[in-house]
Amino acid sequence: MQQFELSEEFVSHLEKLIQANNKEDVAKLVEPLHPADIAEIIEELDTEEAQYLFLLLDEEKAGDVLAEIEEDERQRFIDSFPPEVIAKRFVDNMDSDDAADLVGSMPNEQQQEVLSHMEDLEQAGDIVDLLHYDEDSAGGLMGKELVKVNENWTVLTCLRELSRQAENLDEIFYIYVVDDDNILKGRLSLKKMILTPTSTKIKNIYNPDVTYVTTDESAESVGRIMQKYDLVAIPVVDSIGRLVGRITIDDVVDVIREEAEKDYQMMSGISQDVESSDTVWDQTKARLPWLIIGLFGGMLAAYMISFYEADIALFPATAMFIPVITAMGGNVGIQSSAIVVKGLASNSFNTKNIFQSITKEISCATINACICSSIIFILSLFFNLNSYAMPITVTISLFIVIMFASIFGTAFPLLLNKMKIDPALATGPFITLTNDIIGLNIYLFTGKAILGWLM
Amino acid sequence: MQQFELSEEFVSHLEKLIQANNKEDVAKLVEPLHPADIAEIIEELDTEEAQYLFLLLDEEKAGDVLAEIEEDERQRFIDSFPPEVIAKRFVDNMDSDDAADLVGSMPNEQQQEVLSHMEDLEQAGDIVDLLHYDEDSAGGLMGKELVKVNENWTVLTCLRELSRQAENLDEIFYIYVVDDDNILKGRLSLKKMILTPTSTKIKNIYNPDVTYVTTDESAESVGRIMQKYDLVAIPVVDSIGRLVGRITIDDVVDVIREEAEKDYQMMSGISQDVESSDTVWDQTKARLPWLIIGLFGGMLAAYMISFYEADIALFPATAMFIPVITAMGGNVGIQSSAIVVKGLASNSFNTKNIFQSITKEISCATINACICSSIIFILSLFFNLNSYAMPITVTISLFIVIMFASIFGTAFPLLLNKMKIDPALATGPFITLTNDIIGLNIYLFTGKAILGWLM
Numbered sequence: 001m002q003q004f005e006l007s008e009e010f011v012s013h014l015e016k017l018i019q020a021n022n023k024e025d026v027a028k029l030v031e032p033l034h035p036a037d038i039a040e041i042i043e044e045l046d047t048e049e050a051q052y053l054f055l056l057l058d059e060e061k062a063g064d065v066l067a068e069i070e071e072d073e074r075q076r077f078i079d080s081f082p083p084e085v086i087a088k089r090f091v092d093n094m095d096s097d098d099a100a101d102l103v104g105s106m107p108n109e110q111q112q113e114v115l116s117h118m119e120d121l122e123q124a125g126d127i128v129d130l131l132h133y134d135e136d137s138a139g140g141l142m143g144k145e146l147v148k149v150n151e152n153w154t155v156l157t158c159l160r161e162l163s164r165q166a167e168n169l170d171e172i173f174y175i176y177v178v179d180d181d182n183i184l185k186g187r188l189s190l191k192k193m194i195l196t197p198t199s200t201k202i203k204n205i206y207n208p209d210v211t212y213v214t215t216d217e218s219a220e221s222v223g224r225i226m227q228k229y230d231l232v233a234i235p236v237v238d239s240i241g242r243l244v245g246r247i248t249i250d251d252v253v254d255v256i257r258e259e260a261e262k263d264y265q266m267m268s269g270i271s272q273d274v275e276s277s278d279t280v281w282d283q284t285k286a287r288l289p290w291l292i293i294g295l296f297g298g299m300l301a302a303y304m305i306s307f308y309e310a311d312i313a314l315f316p317a318t319a320m321f322i323p324v325i326t327a328m329g330g331n332v333g334i335q336s337s338a339i340v341v342k343g344l345a346s347n348s349f350n351t352k353n354i355f356q357s358i359t360k361e362i363s364c365a366t367i368n369a370c371i372c373s374s375i376i377f378i379l380s381l382f383f384n385l386n387s388y389a390m391p392i393t394v395t396i397s398l399f400i401v402i403m404f405a406s407i408f409g410t411a412f413p414l415l416l417n418k419m420k421i422d423p424a425l426a427t428g429p430f431i432t433l434t435n436d437i438i439g440l441n442i443y444l445f446t447g448k449a450i451l452g453w454l455m
Numbered sequence: 456m457q458q459f460e461l462s463e464e465f466v467s468h469l470e471k472l473i474q475a476n477n478k479e480d481v482a483k484l485v486e487p488l489h490p491a492d493i494a495e496i497i498e499e500l501d502t503e504e505a506q507y508l509f510l511l512l513d514e515e516k517a518g519d520v521l522a523e524i525e526e527d528e529r530q531r532f533i534d535s536f537p538p539e540v541i542a543k544r545f546v547d548n549m550d551s552d553d554a555a556d557l558v559g560s561m562p563n564e565q566q567q568e569v570l571s572h573m574e575d576l577e578q579a580g581d582i583v584d585l586l587h588y589d590e591d592s593a594g595g596l597m598g599k600e601l602v603k604v605n606e607n608w609t610v611l612t613c614l615r616e617l618s619r620q621a622e623n624l625d626e627i628f629y630i631y632v633v634d635d636d637n638i639l640k641g642r643l644s645l646k647k648m649i650l651t652p653t654s655t656k657i658k659n660i661y662n663p664d665v666t667y668v669t670t671d672e673s674a675e676s677v678g679r680i681m682q683k684y685d686l687v688a689i690p691v692v693d694s695i696g697r698l699v700g701r702i703t704i705d706d707v708v709d710v711i712r713e714e715a716e717k718d719y720q721m722m723s724g725i726s727q728d729v730e731s732s733d734t735v736w737d738q739t740k741a742r743l744p745w746l747i748i749g750l751f752g753g754m755l756a757a758y759m760i761s762f763y764e765a766d767i768a769l770f771p772a773t774a775m776f777i778p779v780i781t782a783m784g785g786n787v788g789i790q791s792s793a794i795v796v797k798g799l800a801s802n803s804f805n806t807k808n809i810f811q812s813i814t815k816e817i818s819c820a821t822i823n824a825c826i827c828s829s830i831i832f833i834l835s836l837f838f839n840l841n842s843y844a845m846p847i848t849v850t851i852s853l854f855i856v857i858m859f860a861s862i863f864g865t866a867f868p869l870l871l872n873k874m875k876i877d878p879a880l881a882t883g884p885f886i887t888l889t890n891d892i893i894g895l896n897i898y899l900f901t902g903k904a905i906l907g908w909l910m
Contacts, residue, residue, distance in 0.1 A: 034666070036683045163650050190645045195618050211489075227712075228491045230705035232687050249704050250685035256708065257682075260715030261797070267722055268793030268882070269786050276798040276812040283819045287790050288826060294786045295827055298779025299834045305775040306838060312771040319767045319774035320760040323891055324753025326778050330785075331724050331749045331884050335742050338723030342716070343731040357731040364738045371743060372750055379754045383761060427723070429786050436778055 004037040011044045018049050027056050035061060039068035047080050054081075054089075063093035071105065072278075078102070083110060087117035096123060097143035097251065100130035130245075138222050139215035141255070142236045142245030148176045149202055151185050156198040158188075176235050176243055177206040184235055184243040186210050212237050215244060222247060223256045262424065263341060267334070269294070269429040290429050297433035301326075301440055308444045311451070317385055318447050321394045322440065328372065328398060329405045329439035330432040336361060336409030337427045344413065344423050358410055365406030373399040393450045397443040404442065405435045459492040466499045473504050482511050490516060494523035502535050509536075509544075518548035526560065527733075533557070538565060542572035551578060552598035552706065555585035585700075593677050594670035596710070597691045597700030603631045604657055606640050611653040613643075631690050631698055632661040639690055639698040641665045667692050670699060677702055678711045679801075717879065718796060722789070724749075724884040745884050752888035756781075756895055763899045766906070772840055773902050776849045777895065783827065783853060784860045784894035785887040791816060791864030792882045799868065799878050813865055820861030828854040848905045852898040859897065860890045 017026045030038055030053065038057070042050045042065065054062055054077065066074065078086060091099045091114060103111050111131075118124040126144040133139025147165050149158045162175070175188040186208040196205055212235045213222050226234055226249060236245040258273075265273060269290035274283050305312070305322075312318050343357070373395045380391040409431060413423035472481045485493055485508065493512070497505045497520065509517055509532065521529065533541060546554045546569060558566050566586075573579040581599040588594025602620050604613045617630070630643040641663040651660050667690045668677050681689055681704060691700040713728075720728060724745035729738050760767070760777075767773050798812070828850045835846040864886060868878035 032664075034664075034684055036685070159649060162646075190649070191617075194614060194645070194649070209487075209489075227705070227708055229489055230491070232704065249687060249708070250682075253682055253704070253708060253711065256712060257715060260712060260719065264715065264719050264722065264793065264797070267719065268789050270790055270793060274794065275801075276794050276815070280815050280818045280822070283794070283815070284822050287787075287819070288823055290790075291783065291786055291823055291827055292830065294782055295779065295830055295834075298776075298782050299831070301778040301782075302775040302835075302838070305778070306772070309771045309775070312774045313768055316764045316768040316771070316774075317761070319771075319777065320757040320764070321753075322774065322777045323756040323760070323781050323895060324750065326781065327749055327753050327756075327884075327887065327891055328746065330887070331746055334723050335725055335745075338719065338725060339729065339731050339738070342719070346730075360731070360735050360738070363735045364742070367735070367739050368743055368746055372746055375747065375750055376754070379750075380757075383757070429782075432782065432785070436782055440778060 004033055006037070006040050006044070011041065014041065015045070015049060018045075018052050023056060026053065030056070035064035036068045038065045042069060042077075043073050047076055050077055051080055059089055059093045063090050063098075066090050066102065067094055067098035074102070075105070078106070083113035084117045087114045088119060091127070092118055092120045092123060095143050095145060096126040096130060097141065099123065100127045101135075103127050104131055104135065133215060136219045137215060138213045138217040138219070138236050138247060139245070141219055141222060141251050142215070142247045144245050146176060146235070146243070146246040147174075148178050148243060149188065151177050151179055151201075151203045151206065153202050154198065155193055155196050155200050155202065155205075158193060158202060159198065174233055174235075176210070176246070177202055178243050182242045184210065184212055184237050184241060187235075210235065213247075214239060219252075219255045220259060223252045223259065226252050227256065259345070263345065263427070266422070266424040267338070267427040294429050294433060297437065301437050304437065304440055305444065308448065311444075311448055315390070315447070315451055317383070317390050318444070318451075320383070321380075321390075321397075321443070324376070325394075325397060325401055325439050325443045326436045329401045329435035332365070332368065332402050333405040333409035333431045333435040334427060336365075336406045337413050337431055340410055340413045341423050341427055344417050354414065358407075361406055361410045362403075365403050368406070369399045369402035372402060389451050393443075393447045396450070397446045400442050400446070401435075401439040404438060408435065408438075459488055461492070461495050461499070466496065469496065470500070470504060473500075473507050478511060481508065485511070490519035491523045493520045497524060497532075498528050502531055505532055506535055514544055514548045518545050518553075521545050521557065522549055522553035529557070530560070533561065538568035539572045542569045543574060546582070547573055547575045547578060550598050550600060551581040551585060552596065552700075554578065555582045556590075558582050559586055559590065588670060591674045592670060593668045593672040593674070593691050593702060594700070596674055596677060596702045596706050597670070598703070599700050601631060601690070601698070601701040602629075603633050603698060604643065606632050606634055606656075606658045606661065608657050609653065610648055610651050610655050610657065610660075613648060613657060614653065629688055629690075631665070631701070632657055633698050637697045639665065639667055639692050639696060642690075665690065668702075669694060674707075674710045675714055678707045678714065681707050682711065714800070718800065718882070721877070721879040722793070722882040749884050749888060752892065756892050759892065759895055760899065763903065766899075766903055770845070770902070770906055772838070772845050773848075773899070773906075775838070776835075776845075776852075776898070779831070780849075780852060780856055780894050780898045781891045784856045784890035787820070787823065787857050788860040788864035788886045788890040789882060791820075791861045792868050792886055795865055795868045796878050796882055799872050809869065813862075816861055816865045817858075820858050823861070824854045824857035827857060844906050848898075848902045851905070852894075852901045855897050855901070856890075856894040859893060863890065863893075
């Protein structure tokens with residue numbers, strides 16, 4: 001199967017079939033597709049068409065499709081079905097982690113109603129368990145579906161147990177080994193099991209080197225561990241080491257991507273995750289707050305400049321270089337902060353190299369400041385400024401601004417991190433703003449001193 | 456095993472043992488660790504200590520450790536060993552994809568020497584094959600290690616073949632099914648194989664729904680497909696459908712993360728991947744080019760302002776609002792571009808919704824522009840400006856600047872994308888620069904018109 005490409009023709013053909021109530025052809029068109037593809041199609045349909053399509057899918061697939069639909073969109077469908085249908089058609093058949101996410105996103109009352117209509121009581125119990133965990137923790141990410149065997153069993157017992165346990169699982173990646181108290185002891189690969197005589201005890205063949213996380217480990221850190229050790233699944237244990245669930249790499253890939261996107265979004269001055277497909281109102285809500293903060297910052301800058309109004313009237317050329325000073329401060333600050341934020345995210349800082357990084361940043365800033373100041377000195381000589389006072393002012397100010405912005409851009413995210421605030425906040429409009437205001441003051445103050453003195 | 460935490464104490468203890476030439480204790484300390492942890496330790500050691508440690512590891516592990524070391528660091532070790540040691544100790548024992556990456560990063564001459572010293576001729580052949588592919592394509596990502604079975608075999612033959620083929624594999628995730636011509640027909644899960652009577656023919660139990668990619672598919676697109684379909688491994692076929700390799704999720708997680716980081720880096724105005732651990736020179740090389748471009752842009756802005764010098768001397772208050780105008784243009788532009796770049800990256804644009812996005816962007820811009828302009832009008836009244844001319848100028852200019860920056864910020868990355876240039880370029884200092892210059896012109900021109908007319 002080559003990947004399915006969603007086309008407008010496909011959607012409009014499907015819509016026509018739905019409107020003609022041609023169940024057979026709709027099913028024939030959609031059934032062979034992967035749940036992720038069906039989810040894409042459903043996102044293009046209106047609520048009634050989507051409902052129609054959902055009810056044609058077999059129960060197993062309907063649950064998988066629902067799990068693949070984006071969260072905002074999903075709400076729309078969920079609200080269009082009665083609690084009983086949600087329970088029996090979807091929640092009963094989804095993986096426990098997806099089911100818990102779905103139920104967790106509902107208002108309390110709806111949650112209770114859906115849970116009370118469920119037929120699979122084991123699944124309902126699992127969901128209630130999973131809902132206790134913070135959604136950004138290992139407990140919130142994990143699913144209850146896993147294959148575990150007792151260390152005292154033989155390979156034969158295991159094979160028999162596997163066929164029973166594996167019924168609900170799409171794929172088996174690892175088999176976990178526990179003792180009689182359900183304490184995680186190690187892992188066993190299917191490969192090992194196939195290649196070992198069936199009378200062997202698990203105790204003698206399992207691998208005790210198993211990397212696990214506890215339920216309260218942060219999602220970010222689970223991602224880091226799975227990436228570092230190249231794991232496809234990781235077992236989750238409670239505080240006394242009992243095996244309670246497992247997290248698969250596909251859920252973690254989403255966390256890793258979202259993590260990277262969050263930093264990107266912060267840097268762009270967007271306060272929540274929006275996409276071009278979101279409504280105008282959602283987009284405005286995410287963007288306006290930063291613009292207003294920027295606006296107040298800009299007015300503060302205007303207020304500072306107003307103190308120098310008389311000087312500007314006297315030396316209007318001062319105004320010419322305001323943009324270059326603010327822009328350079330902003331650019332240098334963002335570069336420095338971005339490097340620190342990335343370093344913090346990949347956990348590559350420790351006490352020893354924080355000091356090293358700052359020293360390095362200062363060296364780097366000095367080189368950049370020297371080169372940029374020399375260039376601006378030469379360029380500003382081409383302006384018809386009648387004296388050396390202005391070029392000297394601009395050169396000295398730019399040097400100080402670059403040095404300041406580098407050091408501030410490095411120190412600020414480190415400080416935020418120390419205060420347990422997301423350091424990525426330092427890369428957004430906030431740092432540009434601070435650099436603008438401080439840079440302007442450095443420039444105008446230097447200008448006043450030098451121009452007053454030289455002219 | 457809980458995750459290993461690298462500490463300074465651990466490293467200094469290890470260094471002491473190495474200096475005392477205490478092989479036994481060093482081995483005892485390091486052997487139980489995961490290759491990824493040993494790689495972290497080695498990155499902290501100097502070249503000679505690292506060499507010492509490498510030669511103590513067993514061959515299998517030494518190869519795994521080398522594969523985990525960061526590319527820049529790796530070069531340092533590679534250069535410290537003679538080609539014969541590299542070939543026999545490392546390349547012979549690595550996974551073919553990692554081995555090909557390693558050999559591919561060497562100069563041509565060293566490549567030939569290393570290949571000629573290899574003992575595992577099959578591996579050497581695989582490496583030569585893999586080196587043909589572009590490193591950013593599926594062919595460049597894939598490894599040759601995979602488990603494949605012929606559709607005409609029985610489950611029993613398969614199980615026997617598996618024990619042979621699986622010898623070189625850490626884990627088996629999927630078994631691929633091919634016909635007599637090695638054409639990929641489908642996949643088979645280990646689970647299915649365990650649960651089926653051994654005399655059954657593979658033909659009757661395999662799953663023909665297998666998502667694959669061709670060798671020339673881009674790494675980015677492989678990442679997208681594996682994420683979308685939640686795959687742990689994906690088979691790679693050549694242009695006529697023959698199975699030639701497989702890509703595992705851990706390699707793709709790196710691609711996904713690097714992709715997200717690249718956009719982040721572009722936005723921060725850093726032209727290549729640098730980290731706080733890189734040398735001052737590497738950091739300067741990555742950062743200075745954008746600063747110089749910004750500097751020239753700023754000087755262009757200065758040149759534009761110089762045309763209005765006489766006006767500024769007359770109305771020095773004009774200078775006050777320069778920073779707010781440039782900052783707001785920059786902020787709005789980055790927001791718009793970031794949303795488009797993200798949309799393009801997730802492939803969520805098509806002809807129909809490009810038009811929709813632009814319409815939405817204009818609506819959103821109009822709301823933001825109205826609110827921000829109203830705020831600036833009120834705030835600027837508090838300044839002692841003696842007339843309404845300045846507030847009106849600033850208000851009208853800000854409105855136009857926000858509208859322009861939104862539209863330009865949306866259209867520019869779309870245009871770059873159309874021209875097959877990375878649209879992420881539009882989010883960096885470049886867009887801020889353009890918005891600064893155009894915003895300033897809008898502001899000063901409006902100011903001249905209104906102030907000349909009103910006063």
